Amino acid sequence: MTTTALKARKEFGKTLASDIAHRLRNEIVTCQLKPNESLKFDALRLSFGASFTTLREALTLLVAEGLVVAEEQRGYKVAPVTLEDLHDLTHARILIEVDLMRRSIEKGDDDWEIRVISSLHRLVRIEERAPEDYASNTEWKAAHRQFHEALVSASGSPTLLAVRNSLFDRAERYRNLSAIFRPHPRDKAGEHRALMQAAIGRNADQACALIASHIQTTSNNVARYASGVISAG
Amino acid sequence: MTTTALKARKEFGKTLASDIAHRLRNEIVTCQLKPNESLKFDALRLSFGASFTTLREALTLLVAEGLVVAEEQRGYKVAPVTLEDLHDLTHARILIEVDLMRRSIEKGDDDWEIRVISSLHRLVRIEERAPEDYASNTEWKAAHRQFHEALVSASGSPTLLAVRNSLFDRAERYRNLSAIFRPHPRDKAGEHRALMQAAIGRNADQACALIASHIQTTSNNVARYASGVISAG
DNA sequence: ACTTTGCGTATTTTCGAAAATATGTCTCAT
DNA sequence: ATGAGACATATTTTCGAAAATACGCAAAGT
Numbered sequence: 001m002t003t004t005a006l007k008a009r010k011e012f013g014k015t016l017a018s019d020i021a022h023r024l025r026n027e028i029v030t031c032q033l034k035p036n037e038s039l040k041f042d043a044l045r046l047s048f049g050a051s052f053t054t055l056r057e058a059l060t061l062l063v064a065e066g067l068v069v070a071e072e073q074r075g076y077k078v079a080p081v082t083l084e085d086l087h088d089l090t091h092a093r094i095l096i097e098v099d100l101m102r103r104s105i106e107k108g109d110d111d112w113e114i115r116v117i118s119s120l121h122r123l124v125r126i127e128e129r130a131p132e133d134y135a136s137n138t139e140w141k142a143a144h145r146q147f148h149e150a151l152v153s154a155s156g157s158p159t160l161l162a163v164r165n166s167l168f169d170r171a172e173r174y175r176n177l178s179a180i181f182r183p184h185p186r187d188k189a190g191e192h193r194a195l196m197q198a199a200i201g202r203n204a205d206q207a208c209a210l211i212a213s214h215i216q217t218t219s220n221n222v223a224r225y226a227s228g229v230i231s232a233g
Numbered sequence: 234m235t236t237t238a239l240k241a242r243k244e245f246g247k248t249l250a251s252d253i254a255h256r257l258r259n260e261i262v263t264c265q266l267k268p269n270e271s272l273k274f275d276a277l278r279l280s281f282g283a284s285f286t287t288l289r290e291a292l293t294l295l296v297a298e299g300l301v302v303a304e305e306q307r308g309y310k311v312a313p314v315t316l317e318d319l320h321d322l323t324h325a326r327i328l329i330e331v332d333l334m335r336r337s338i339e340k341g342d343d344d345w346e347i348r349v350i351s352s353l354h355r356l357v358r359i360e361e362r363a364p365e366d367y368a369s370n371t372e373w374k375a376a377h378r379q380f381h382e383a384l385v386s387a388s389g390s391p392t393l394l395a396v397r398n399s400l401f402d403r404a405e406r407y408r409n410l411s412a413i414f415r416p417h418p419r420d421k422a423g424e425h426r427a428l429m430q431a432a433i434g435r436n437a438d439q440a441c442a443l444i445a446s447h448i449q450t451t452s453n454n455v456a457r458y459a460s461g462v463i464s465a466g
Numbered sequence: 467a468c469t470t471t472g473c474g475t476a477t478t479t480t481c482g483a484a485a486a487t488a489t490g491t492c493t494c495a496t
Numbered sequence: 497a498t499g500a501g502a503c504a505t506a507t508t509t510t511c512g513a514a515a516a517t518a519c520g521c522a523a524a525g526t
Contacts, residue, residue, distance in 0.1 A: 015479070074508080075507070159322055306518065307478080473522085475518105479514105480516080483511090485510070488506085
């Protein structure tokens with residue numbers, strides 16, 4: 001073979017388009033594809049080995065999630081990062097996550113408690129295993145995501161959960177961005193444990209206050225450490 | 234020409250795909266395309282005159298908005314309507330709309346006040362002109378949408394506004410569904426005026442209570458009158 | 467009778483070429 | 497020098513055919 005063109009093969013989703021969306025989402029969230037980077041079809045075609053229309057479908061999906069922006073007739077690019085966007089995102093996340101948390105605590109059954117406890121356990125184990133900069137560890141990120149997902153998983157609100165997931169991705173991109181510059185990872189272990197205890201203890205007010213403050217603090221840290229790479233809001 | 238196939242032409246959007254998404258959205262919201270109806274490509278191709286891939290892109294857009302559901306490898310269909318979904322939707326709308334309302338009232342400037350007042354004025358004029366069942370009037374629906382959009386337009390929250398718009402469409406589909414069975418349209422004129430007055434008067438608590446109750450009441454009415462066509466939650 | 471297997475049809479999914487649109491460059495008139 | 501117009505190139509957008517996959521029905525096996 002003379003070219004490096006890949007033949008596309010599914011790793012995740014059931015259709016190729018959703019599979020590519022998944023991979024693209026990952027590259028954007030981890031900032032392998034940088035904010036504002038223009039997503040030319042020829043280039044994407046080369047790295048993903050799919051045709052124009054399949055790529056287009058994947059990009060459409062990511063536009064809906066706010067990770068890609070489309071300028072009609074002028075192509076797609078990775079969504080910009082700005083302080084304004086970070087603030088907007090943070091506000092939306094707190095509003096929705098607090099609501100989901102409260103209702104999850106109201107409705108959560110035994111299985112929910114188990115999901116919360118076990119996902120926290122896994123997170124702690126990973127932190128013990130790699131105490132240094134676990135925040136840039138892929139395994140930690142997955143566990144972190146799963147813990148937060150478990151907390152709200154009993155809310156019984158598909159609509160808000162879907163929005164929440166997409167906002168979580170957008171926020172994770174900002175966290176990854178700031179991780180490049182942050183001297184040391186903040187110790188979130190205590191916060192996570194307190195969150196779990198408030199949730200399992202059915203102390204809704206406290207859990208909501210904790211999650212709001214958790215999101216806000218993280219956002220503030222991102223704003224501080226990532227200000228170098230973030231365009232002026 | 235032997236077939237009735239249409240040649241696609243843009244009426245709205247800049248690209249054909251977004252244009253078709255717009256038209257499809259309208260047909261779904263107005264229930265010309267019925268809940269659960271399967272969206273076969275051949276049929277769509279005939280009525281919209283676009284190719285497979287263009288239609289696919291439009292459908293992808295609507296899936297993200299929750300008006301269409303995709304069963305991978307088994308095509309697309311109009312999203313089902315259920316009582317459960319209506320409740321979920323209503324809850325999400327109240328949460329988000331109340332937040333947007335409060336911040337719009339905080340931040341709204343002169344232009345915002347003008348938008349609110351003039352959009353209400355237009356709505357009232359239409360109601361005067363067609364006092365009978367204005368709720369099934371296209372013009373009224375557009376004005377109604379614009380009034381509610383105006384109220385929250387100063388919130389400065391692109392993320393939540395985008396979610397709000399998509400939820401509004403989903404809710405409008407339920408309203409249209411119940412309008413078929415509702416004996417007489419509820420008189421919303423008073424509620425709308427009170428909403429405007431509370432907003433312009435910068436009475437945030439009252440405006441938030443009014444909008445929450447407005448959404449909840451509408452949803453309750455939909456549930457009552459549409460129970461015949463809504464699948465059991 | 468009831469499930470399983472295989473095959474033809476219907477439908478979706480993916481592809482690469484062709485059309486449409488934007489961008490950049492060069493020329494020419496002022 | 498500067499700006500407008502025209503051509504050439506780069507890029508996106510749309511198309512219909514081809515490949516992949518699901519579905520229905522008939523035949524065979526238990």
